[in-house]
Amino acid sequence: MVGGECMAVAGDRAVSRQWEHAALAALAGEGARSADTHLLKLDFPGFDGIGFYFKDEAAHPTGSLKHRLARSLYLYALCNGRLHAGQTVVDASSGSTAISEAWFARLLGLPFVAVMPSCTAPRKIREVQALGASCDLVDDVGEVRARALAHAARGACFLDQFGLAERATDWRGNNNIAESVVAQLAQEAAPEPAWIVCGAGTGGTSATIGRYLRYRRLNTRLCVADPVGSGFVLGWRTRDQDARAHTPTVIEGIGRPGVEPGFVFDVVDAVIEVPDAASVAAAWLLEDLFGRRYGGSSGTNLVACLQLAATMRARGQRGSIVSLLCDRGERYDETLFDRRWLSAHAIDLQPWRAILDECIKSGSPPFTGDGAV
Numbered sequence: 001m002v003g004g005e006c007m008a009v010a011g012d013r014a015v016s017r018q019w020e021h022a023a024l025a026a027l028a029g030e031g032a033r034s035a036d037t038h039l040l041k042l043d044f045p046g047f048d049g050i051g052f053y054f055k056d057e058a059a060h061p062t063g064s065l066k067h068r069l070a071r072s073l074y075l076y077a078l079c080n081g082r083l084h085a086g087q088t089v090v091d092a093s094s095g096s097t098a099i100s101e102a103w104f105a106r107l108l109g110l111p112f113v114a115v116m117p118s119c120t121a122p123r124k125i126r127e128v129q130a131l132g133a134s135c136d137l138v139d140d141v142g143e144v145r146a147r148a149l150a151h152a153a154r155g156a157c158f159l160d161q162f163g164l165a166e167r168a169t170d171w172r173g174n175n176n177i178a179e180s181v182v183a184q185l186a187q188e189a190a191p192e193p194a195w196i197v198c199g200a201g202t203g204g205t206s207a208t209i210g211r212y213l214r215y216r217r218l219n220t221r222l223c224v225a226d227p228v229g230s231g232f233v234l235g236w237r238t239r240d241q242d243a244r245a246h247t248p249t250v251i252e253g254i255g256r257p258g259v260e261p262g263f264v265f266d267v268v269d270a271v272i273e274v275p276d277a278a279s280v281a282a283a284w285l286l287e288d289l290f291g292r293r294y295g296g297s298s299g300t301n302l303v304a305c306l307q308l309a310a311t312m313r314a315r316g317q318r319g320s321i322v323s324l325l326c327d328r329g330e331r332y333d334e335t336l337f338d339r340r341w342l343s344a345h346a347i348d349l350q351p352w353r354a355i356l357d358e359c360i361k362s363g364s365p366p367f368t369g370d371g372a373v
């Protein structure tokens, strides 16, 4: 009888391993069908000899850089033996991750619950629902993680983007974002960029890029561009893991209220704080430059790129600066790209637009008196 029980257990294991193999094969197939994202180049009249490159992460099938993270988080859960056939999957998200995770849940035939702040852009909520997932909206942003943990306590697999982003991504390569950028620059005039600029949401992207730059022995420096007074900004300065943001932000995906477990401070060489109005004005400028919309955090990146470029220009340096277009701007049609919404939130784009236009034209810095870079 005892032997029979052992056989039964082994039989169950074989069935679940079979499902794991099928799920991993489905992820591998998705990877094989996907193309890399474009590295788009811009030249500005004010910055002779400085090339600007933007990695178009909005081009992923789920519209943001979170496509990479979602794939990695599912792989990580599967390879750790914590994701099983029929199991509900849950995560806490400001939206972009939820869309990508819901898409992969559908690919794997799993139910998905997205726990999101109720202030999330309505379009993102609809996108998650359109993928067959359900949204659990929480009024208090600080309660989102606790709600996700409550779902996990009832048996759901918690993908935990904020807890696991930094370790789920293979930082040495495997076509991570840093390896892709470095390869795509190979034929350029300045193939080793002076700076790579990204925001910090989970911190996964900055951790992966910072580690990879060292691993490849490049002299490129990493700058995090984040909303003024974010948890990352305040924590980075003093290496304080308990830092709390002193101002909320309307820029989704970055500007976290606290220091997330995935923030690796020591790989970041500089931090530039960008006011929300400047980020949004820059997102509108990106639409004019590229002929399509990108989200607010892409604008944050552009402002920081211009600041770094102005410093390089003032020092007579030439070279390249690389940054990311993080997500599709259509997601913010009813918020950042709606004039009524902006005035209701007391965001005036005009002064910043004038500054950014002048900057592009003449190479002047968006901010004055910046000693950080």
Ligand SMILES: *Cc1c(COP(=O)(O)O)cnc(C)c1O
Pocket (backbone or CB within 6 Å): 064, 065, 066, 096, 097, 165, 199, 200, 201, 202, 203, 204, 205, 206, 252, 253, 254, 295, 297, 298, 326, 327
């Ligand atoms: C998540 C996110 C970021 C930041 O990337 P992390 O790797 O999580 O730090 C930036 N912009 C958008 C739109 C995002 O969704």
